Amino acid sequence: MRWLDALWLEWKIALAFLFDNKLQTLLIMVGIAVGSAVIVFITALITGLQANVIERTLGTQAHLKVQMPDDANRVLPAPDGAVALVLESPRAQRLRSLSNWQALRDLLDGQPQVLAVSPLATGPAIARRGLARASVALMGIDPDRYQRIVPVARDLVAGRFSIEGDQVAIGSELAKDLGLSVGDKLRLDGGQGRELIMRVAGIFELGVRELDSRYVYLDLRQAQILLDLPGGVTQIDLTVEEIFAAEEIAERLARLTGMQAESWMATNGQLLNALSSQTMTTQMIRIFVGLSVAFGIASVLAVSVVQRTREIGILRAMGSPRRQVMRVFLLQGGLLGLAGSALGGLVGWALVMVFNLMGPGLFFVQVPTGLVLSAMGVATLTGVLAAVAPARRAARYDPAVAIRYV
């Protein structure tokens, strides 16, 4: 409060000047409000959109998976002084079990930032019912662990998510293709005569066509039989605390385990690219809108400084120090920014609500309070900075000259 008291007259003069020039103040405030409304709206929309896209993407996949390194050809190094010309055909990648996966699982369980760890045996198979055939991806899991990565039970449309013994859970598209409903039998063929007859216990719909038409969840042991991986798993899925740290964690885990670790960020490179260019676009819009708001404030204050020349002269003649005059105009800039952005925050919020009501309605966009508050903070600071040049000019006026100004 001492600080407020010290600036008591500055506040009084700044407010009086702003109120005295009602039209000018109103116009620039509307300008600032429009600018900050655009920023709030666009930021809320894009942030909401991106959060939604990421949530959808990560809702059906692990943040990170750990696998055996790819098989590679071993090439003998050429003796000194000789040049080796190598004609290589890449190795076919067969399904391989992660060596010593139980120990690996326990090691990953203890890692910081790792939320869930789920080993699974996954590989291709053919599903048959009568004459209908479909190629599927077997997902042999430990359901308790796997549900913490992808909560399949949440997306169940029929039956129960139960995969004990001969029970399987299949996607809705696959159920349609093979004409299966809960309780029906289907034959899974892992190749080379490995076949099992299973029973549909649940049908899920993850919302991703590729998964809904191919995924077959079954008990880990059954998958091991079909895929000819006795006692083995092909990969370990992980979720992590901070999704955008996934790549970093993947690199760390790869070094730690000697395995190949792939994050969702590497798998979804294009999506991330799209998101980051979207973020860049919004950032550009924010900067340019911010700049035009700043120049608006600066030009209005520059005009006001000229209009107030005589009054500044009077204040100086009565003993007002240069710095006080300067503060009066800095304060006006800050007040314009604050009031304009408060109004703009309200308008931006209203725009988002209108968008929620009348827009495509794919998802609900939130306006975080922090966003509005930080927009107001930035606008206030922008106002003060924009006022620097006009305020300095006002402070430099020669009182003897300024007082004669008409």
Place this chain on the structure above:
Amino acid sequence: MSDTQEVLRLEGLRKVYNPGTPQELEVLHGLDMRLARGELTALIGPSGSGKSTLLNVIGLLDSPSAGELYLLGQPTRTLDDEARTRLRNEAIGFVFQFHHLISAFSVLDNVLMPLMIRHGKPEPADVQLAEQLLAQVGLEGFAGKRAGQLSGGQQQRVAIARALVTRPALLLADEPTGNLDTRTAEQVFELFREINREFGCAVLVVTHDPRLSASCRRSIELVDGRIVRDTGVA
């Protein structure tokens, strides 16, 4: 007259506008002058003789090009802008020809302005003094009005109240009656005499009106930047 009574002393004071340029113009040519507490002095002279320039220099709005200006015994030439500004607030009251109120403020706030500049939010005693001064200049009940709503004569009286609110040692007035009708001018001048008697400050008034200057105990005549006549030298 003892030195403690001296409010202002000029020694060889010169003022050159635009020094070192083709537009260089020496307006004041080495003035010597003293003003004592309680003196009511008229400054007269033809237009362009340097009266406003002199008042600006005395009022520390402008700095002299040479010579020295003592205010309350303190030399002022070496003071920086901040110190001059403070001294202006503490020791000097200004009344200008075009009254120069701030129209965005009320009459009371205009009167209080020098005190608010000095220490922010006014004390109850400040408000009391301001109201008392307004009553004295005949503007009781005008405190809440906006300055712009008053007539020229009324505004000039507000400006006088404002100049007095700090109880300055020196009151400077530059043609305060210049754009007032004769009767109002008469009233405003009477106010100066009253104030001078009551507050005991030194008053220096620039005026063109010979009748008004004749009513002052002392008058100084400036012609072409030189003092050509000074009745009753201090």
